[in-house]
Amino acid sequence: MTNTTPITLSNLEPTPGARRRRVRLGMGEGSGTGQTATRGQKGQRSRSGDGKLVGFEGGQTPLLRRIPKRGFTNGMFKVTYQLVDLETLERVFKNKSEIGVEDLRMHRLVKGKRPVKILGDGELSRKLKVSAHAFSAGAKSKIEKAGGSAEVVKA
Numbered sequence: 001m002t003n004t005t006p007i008t009l010s011n012l013e014p015t016p017g018a019r020r021r022r023v024r025l026g027m028g029e030g031s032g033t034g035q036t037a038t039r040g041q042k043g044q045r046s047r048s049g050d051g052k053l054v055g056f057e058g059g060q061t062p063l064l065r066r067i068p069k070r071g072f073t074n075g076m077f078k079v080t081y082q083l084v085d086l087e088t089l090e091r092v093f094k095n096k097s098e099i100g101v102e103d104l105r106m107h108r109l110v111k112g113k114r115p116v117k118i119l120g121d122g123e124l125s126r127k128l129k130v131s132a133h134a135f136s137a138g139a140k141s142k143i144e145k146a147g148g149s150a151e152v153v154k155a
Contacts, residue, residue, distance in 0.1 A: 025037040025038055079115060080114060081114065081115050081116060081117035081133065081134060082110040082111070082114050082115070082116050082117070083116075083117055083119055084104060084109050084110065084116060084117070084118055084119065084132075085118075085119050085120075085121040085122050086118065086119070086120055086121060086122045086123070086124050086139055086142055086143070087121055087122020087123070088109060088122070089118070089124075089128065089130065090122060090123070090124055090125065090126075092107050092109065093107075093128070097126075097127060097128060097129060098128075098129045098131075099128060099129070099130050099131065100131040100153075101116050101131065101132060101133070101153060104116060104132075115133035115134065115155045116132045116133050116134075117132065117133065117134040117135065117136065118130060118132045118134070118135045118136065118139045118143075118150070119136050119138070119139055120136050120137075120138025120139035120140075120141070120142050123142070124142050124143060124145075124146040124148070125146070126146060126147075126148075127146055127147040127148045128143060128146065128148040129148055129149050129151065130143055130148065130149070130150050130151065131151040131152075131153050132150075132151075132152070132153060133152065133153055133154075133155055134152065135150045135152070
C-alpha cells in the first residue's frame, strides 16, 4: 500500500513484518526445533504433564499456609440481596401503583432468583404498594409516609 491511496476497510493489511507465523515445535531435526523441542534436556519442565499446582513454591511452605487464619465466614448460609432504590422505582414505574419482584425482573432491575431488597435512596412522591424480600428501615418509612405499603415476600 502506498501513501497516496486512502485507507479503507477493503485495503487494510498489517505492516510488513508485524505478523509472524507461530513456531511449530518438535517437527523433526530439519526444522531446528526437533529432538527436545526447546524444552532442554532433563528436569521437571522437560517432562510431559509438568504442570504444578497454583501457589506451589518449590517445596517451600506456600504463602496461603504461612498466613494465620482467623475468624469465621458463614458463606454457606449468607444471603446476598439485589438492591433497588426508591428513586429507581419512582422513575421506572411512573404509571403503576403495585410493584412486585416479577415487575422488577421484567424491567431488568434485578436478575435471576436472588432475593431483592429495597433501599431508601431518593424520594417517593406518590402512593405505591411494593412487594420485596426485604426493606431498609428508611425505605419502609418513606413508602408508608407517601401513603403506600411495604409487603415482605418469602424467598
